[in-house]
Amino acid sequence: xxxxxxxxxxxxxxxxxxxxxxxxxxxxxxxxxxxxxxxxxxxxxxxxxxxxxxxxxxxxxxxxxxxxxxxxxxxxxxxxxxxxxxxxxxxxxxxxxxxxxxxxxxxxxxxxxxxxxxxxxxxxxxxxxxxxxxxxxxxxxxxxxxxxxxxxxxxxxxxxxxxxxxxxxxxxxxxxxxxxxxxxxxxxxxxxxxxxxxxxxxxxxxxxxxxxxxxxxxxxxxxxxxxxxxxxxxxxxxxxxxxxxxxxxxxxxxxxxxxxxxxxxxxxxxxxxxxxxxxxxxxxxxxxxxxxxxxxxxxxxxxxxxxxxxxxxxxxxxxxxxxxxxxxxxxxxxxxxxxxxxxxxxxxxxxxxxxxxxxxxxxxxxxxxxxxxx
Numbered sequence: 001x002x003x004x005x006x007x008x009x010x011x012x013x014x015x016x017x018x019x020x021x022x023x024x025x026x027x028x029x030x031x032x033x034x035x036x037x038x039x040x041x042x043x044x045x046x047x048x049x050x051x052x053x054x055x056x057x058x059x060x061x062x063x064x065x066x067x068x069x070x071x072x073x074x075x076x077x078x079x080x081x082x083x084x085x086x087x088x089x090x091x092x093x094x095x096x097x098x099x100x101x102x103x104x105x106x107x108x109x110x111x112x113x114x115x116x117x118x119x120x121x122x123x124x125x126x127x128x129x130x131x132x133x134x135x136x137x138x139x140x141x142x143x144x145x146x147x148x149x150x151x152x153x154x155x156x157x158x159x160x161x162x163x164x165x166x167x168x169x170x171x172x173x174x175x176x177x178x179x180x181x182x183x184x185x186x187x188x189x190x191x192x193x194x195x196x197x198x199x200x201x202x203x204x205x206x207x208x209x210x211x212x213x214x215x216x217x218x219x220x221x222x223x224x225x226x227x228x229x230x231x232x233x234x235x236x237x238x239x240x241x242x243x244x245x246x247x248x249x250x251x252x253x254x255x256x257x258x259x260x261x262x263x264x265x266x267x268x269x270x271x272x273x274x275x276x277x278x279x280x281x282x283x284x285x286x287x288x289x290x291x292x293x294x295x296x297x298x299x300x301x302x303x304x305x306x307x308x309x310x311x312x313x314x315x316x317x318x319x320x321x322x323x324x325x326x327x328x329x330x331x332x333x334x335x336x337x338x339x340x341x342x343x344x345x346x347x348x349x350x351x352x353x354x355x356x357x358x359x360x361x362x363x364x365x366x367x368x369x370x371x372x373x374x
Contacts, residue, residue: 004042004045004046008042015033039077040073041074044070044071044073048070067117115137119131122134159206159207162207163210164177176294177209179297180205180208180293182202182205184286185205186330186333190330191325201286204257204258205286207245207254208258208261210240211237211239211258212240213240213244215237238258238260238261239259239271257282258283259283264287265318265321265323268321287321288323288327288330296339311334314327315327
């Protein structure tokens, strides 16, 4: 186009969707999205205009370089603004937003560049009506992307539901997995791990105690410290958890982390007695996060020892029970963010009857118990 206004109008009007009319997202979200596309289109047009004199007519390599430069400008502005907006909205580092969203669809985004050029050529050489035929593959690509987003949301929803399955049994440790996951993610990031590894560790944090489903309720919900034989049975929960996760292709990478999250750094842990670097880094991080969370949260049989006591114990046993590097990473996180930084939780309030409460009520109301049984 001879001027940028045509391209900007196409970007503004051509990106409206039915969900915009439904108020999904809110009006300011829609306004931001349109502004993002307009600015991205203006950037791409500017690159084309500035490079026009440098490209000779009929030079295919020059045209390809020009298209690549324009596509890069569009992607840089479009994705840059989106990443910053999502990062500010969610409080998530830009690198994490990139790793968990844009990087997954980068190939699809890049493929739109030659497709857009082809549509322009067809419209110019054949007629604008012919460009309409490209709407079919574009709509299919859009549909596939929306399904990817829905599947990802469903996956995380399922993981969240699984992580709360144990909590629903008694309610006394509710939010434990959520806090362990956030603490472990912070430690992993401080440790310098990749965003993919951090995501796996956070997911493992949510599911690290899922094996307790296989532990008898008399042990799991005992309102006192466990006896030796009961502790031995409780120690089987990492094995149960690994067994539960193993059949799922999506959750299988978490199996080693969950299986070994009670291995001690000196080899005295369980279930396999691994030592030092033989223990997966995710498991070493989870052990520290799990211990810190347990000592800074109340339990049915005791009050929380607190942050100072927790750090004292972690430092006392680093090198024997805990990886010293992981403990130092946690200390750095807490020094930077404060000991209360992991207390905020988005979990909704308990508005259901926990399993323990249901059992006590049924024990007091035989008739109700019989009605439930029937």
